[in-house]
Amino acid sequence: MKLHEYQAKALFREYGIPTPKGVLVDALDKLEQAARSLGGDEWIVKAQVHASERSQVGGVRWAHGMDELRKAGEALLGQRLHTGYGGPGGQRVDRLLLEAPVQLEQEIYFVMQVDRSLERVVCRVSQSGGSTGAERAGGEIEIVQVEADAVLGFMPFHYRQLSLELDLSRQARRRLAELMQNAYRLFRDKDLVMLRINPLALTGAGELVALDAKLTVDDNALDRQPDLRALHDAEQVDAIERAAEEHGLHYVRLDGDIGCMVNGAGLAMATMDLLKLHGGEPANFLDVGGHVYGPEQVAKALRLILSDGQVKAVLVNIFGGIVRCDLIAQGMIEAAGGQGLRVPVVVRMQGTEAYAGLQALAASDLGFITTHKLEDAARLAVEAARAGVAA
Amino acid sequence: MKLHEYQAKALFREYGIPTPKGVLVDALDKLEQAARSLGGDEWIVKAQVHASERSQVGGVRWAHGMDELRKAGEALLGQRLHTGYGGPGGQRVDRLLLEAPVQLEQEIYFVMQVDRSLERVVCRVSQSGGSTGAERAGGEIEIVQVEADAVLGFMPFHYRQLSLELDLSRQARRRLAELMQNAYRLFRDKDLVMLRINPLALTGAGELVALDAKLTVDDNALDRQPDLRALHDAEQVDAIERAAEEHGLHYVRLDGDIGCMVNGAGLAMATMDLLKLHGGEPANFLDVGGHVYGPEQVAKALRLILSDGQVKAVLVNIFGGIVRCDLIAQGMIEAAGGQGLRVPVVVRMQGTEAYAGLQALAASDLGFITTHKLEDAARLAVEAARAGVAA
Amino acid sequence: MSILVGRKTRVICQGLTGRQGRYHAERMLRYGTQLVAGVTPGKGGSEVLGLPIYDLVQDAVDETDADASIIFVPPASAVDAIMEAAKAGIGLVVCITEGIPVQDMLRLKAALSFYNTRLIGPNSPGIITPGECKMGIMPGQIHQPGIIGIVSRSGTLTYEAVQQTSKVGLGQSTVVGIGGDPVHGLGFIDCLEMFEADRKTKGIILVGEIGGSEEEEAAAYIQRHVRKPVVAYVAGISAPRNRRMGHAGAIVSRAQGSARSKYAALEEAGVMVVFNPALMGAKMLEYFRG
């Protein structure tokens, strides 16, 4: 789960990580007062959306004086940013973070994350931070990494190593050590999987200030992080994905026109792959759950897929193990019965009671196209989608 | 470093470990008011001394009514308890802890400590706590032990195991889990080497209350535990040991009459052993430091030994390594010169400049008895002490 | 026995008294697994499915000589359950539980390194040696005793591989689902090493998916150490970047984890890769037919 910048910075302050002075604004008429409370005549206006690339689509603006400030506010607040996230409509900007500028000498890239291969928390820094820096440059700019010890965490020699790589002054070294300790404490306390500060400003006085803040919380840990769960901004997520989430389904919206419903994440990806192999384009990834689910879950999932206007055909791929295919078939008939089949639905079933399931679907006369074979199912779905487009 | 019960219980409360209601009293005329503030008409009066065995020497008294309370107070406050600690004079009672009695069903023995062989923090409990219980029974009563994991600490399955062994109710199990978590947090935060609760009361309502509290802090960690260092009660320590401590010397008072001064803890023990082998009795253990020390340190140490009236002879055993024996000899001559040699001092030197050192001592005409041989030195010291006793 | 589990494996079930535990325990028993006891704190002394229930794993081990444990407990209790098994000397732990926080897994893995306990999972369908021992939630009936070792990060996709190898008559020696979480117990390399050493196993199917670099590391290992034929399929060539595909571990991030990179590494290592998930069994059969 992602946090907004303003939420992340509140946590930073709680954990002793310096941030610029800032005020959160949720209405245009509060903008001027906020600016005055910050002082000065120059401010940064930052749209609070989850996408990392907001600055590339005008989500971060500098304003000199009140006129520019008002214009920046009007251009952002209540508008939608097309960041590539949040579905075709983009992400609506409900809040602005207004900040005072920080005089800086260098922009550092700083990230703490879980390295699954090393099985350690790692900290990576680069001298080249900011939006043109390490993050976007791929492998070209040198990023230095240290790994937290499994027992002892990050240690002074880690701080020293990174300070040397960043060529920091004595004062800044102390600040980096504090930052790493505080960030690691936050990382562990709040079950983060990623904590990114880019840029981390190094000021002339040797202070380090987090100009941006991106935190991702472990979804599996939200039960024990109720305070963080409460920070979830569902508005940032695509509407269908949000509905799926509420039903406990893993759904990812894609660009194609063939809806997919599969049990098991691996098989769901494999089904998408197979569609591609046959020249089709999946409209979504959807795992109804590998193991424990009932007909209702299936019915909900199918309705969800059909609710996407882009979908021209549906491919259902079920490997019956614990749950019997005939029960799954029932759920699908229910879902279809309610509103009829808007588009062709190809169903492949295998495993427990697959024959009974397919037979029930065929007998339902609702137009399900049935098969035992994965290969055939993919081909039929692609053909159905093409026919649909043609029609 | 040991803490007083009242100091330990203050830490317990800070860490959520339940203790009985209690008031600290440092003057007899405050006793009645303290009792009234606790309520009831029965109280426990506990002498605040470091020795574990205070209850065997009357250091813990029950008082019914104000008369008994006054008598108990008078019998303890300002008096000395001969607990075997604090030197021949015993330990002076400067404070009393007055507590309300706790209705209990069972007395549990509970200790958390560092197990050097397992290299883990361990928690040991027994159903038989209290002064007649596990602590004094040696191997006869069953004590169950669990070890904290090196990475994860104590875990729920540890709590379950101990709860089963103690045959606790569901409510008490929860309390034991909390107690272990809180105690371990305290243990780690405060650099303890031992945390003992004996008895830990199990009440009829399934609550656990720490009736006693013994904490030992790691001497090596006092630099980073300034709050604990400030709790040190030097009055509890034997006067000579206290003086030695102030000079940075490791000194332990013993029962014999031959003072020992040695460089290095192992060699100091070996010297005591050798005296015993020759029929002598060491008056002390004294390590002037194995490696880094100067003549001043030696002079101080020798004066300290000579200040002990029980000492009839002194054995000095120096293995010169980094520090030259001739410099050590100088220090000794200084120390002796100041006040003369009250008793015979046998000196054995080996290693760097040992010959020069011994020669200087012999030439000083202060009566030093010198030799190169460890064996001879011990024999001579024992003979000198006997002669001294005879004289 | 081919690898890890077989006829002699004595299994306990932690969380046997729960709904899921009981359901699958019954099926494991029916399959012929030597399930000898259950462990549920607070339920010691009772009996479920004719099996004794203990409060502590240590008690179960003392009484039944169990050497393996399958765990069905909620994610908040899973690390404790695994460590309790390790401490009691259990040599193989299969953790079915899904949803363990990744930092718990980091700490668990570090803690486990002090014990001689092998962990499969979490978020794993389990392990099966067909005809001998099923420790997991897979449908037993699709398996056939045979010669192909299968190791997979995915559940239902593993069943595809199983069914395909059963259908073409090769069967399976042992099938291991290592689980879809980013940090887990046994990995591809551990299983490849065991399959390579196992006399019953003649060929290996590796089922990977996007995310992480375990397939790349497996490829490097295969190149150096594996002489048996390996067929590999990697799910997610059609998956977009930076989106998690169901499994917590299935995500292509900036520089790492794409199916293309994994396929390239595997091909480079001489693995017979298939881009079509329906052809894993066929490809393996093709090899054996020469």
Added chain:
Amino acid sequence: MSILVGRKTRVICQGLTGRQGRYHAERMLRYGTQLVAGVTPGKGGSEVLGLPIYDLVQDAVDETDADASIIFVPPASAVDAIMEAAKAGIGLVVCITEGIPVQDMLRLKAALSFYNTRLIGPNSPGIITPGECKMGIMPGQIHQPGIIGIVSRSGTLTYEAVQQTSKVGLGQSTVVGIGGDPVHGLGFIDCLEMFEADRKTKGIILVGEIGGSEEEEAAAYIQRHVRKPVVAYVAGISAPRNRRMGHAGAIVSRAQGSARSKYAALEEAGVMVVFNPALMGAKMLEYFRG
């Protein structure tokens, strides 16, 4: 080289620029130790005693191919220094520092188990292979190349054993001071194992003291695995209970750690024990004279 250090050992010194570090580094150089560099954070680029100083151990290792490190830093920095050495691939770390909190040592030991680094100490006088390499603070001149391996928990008492074996003409193969702290790196058993395997070592002197159970564990190990003659002395038979005798580790507690218990275990294991610390060398000579 007999065990652990020899002519080819390339040593760095962490804390070389401090008073104590510099003092002993000079003596080590004079003894012939291949001391190749120093490490002091913030002093990188300077030179002391003609040796280059680096900011990081990794830099020193990269530049000098060092494989061992001797540490003279304050107790608050010691764990960091040891871990930095381990992380940089140093195979042997000798920690002279006295006064490290015991809980730091617990965590350090757990952390070190993930590395192939051997730790001697802390609170150790060091290790010496006479005539080849001195990594420590012992007086070099009392040592003689020879055939007795000495392992000891104490400093100056070790020098007694050294001097006695030098005097009777046996000399020492290697002398290891494992340190007087309750939790430390290499223990008696590690050294016994190495001495038993070392061709140059013909006899072993073990110098124990009160506290803990390491001598008892060593006794059990000797009984099973050591064929070479072992002489042992245990300091503190005259020490009272519950009083710490100088060393943090030298304390007899309720049930454990008395010299009597240690002597009993060692005798039971066939070790030649001496109750008189002046007779360690003589006893060993007696054995060799038959």
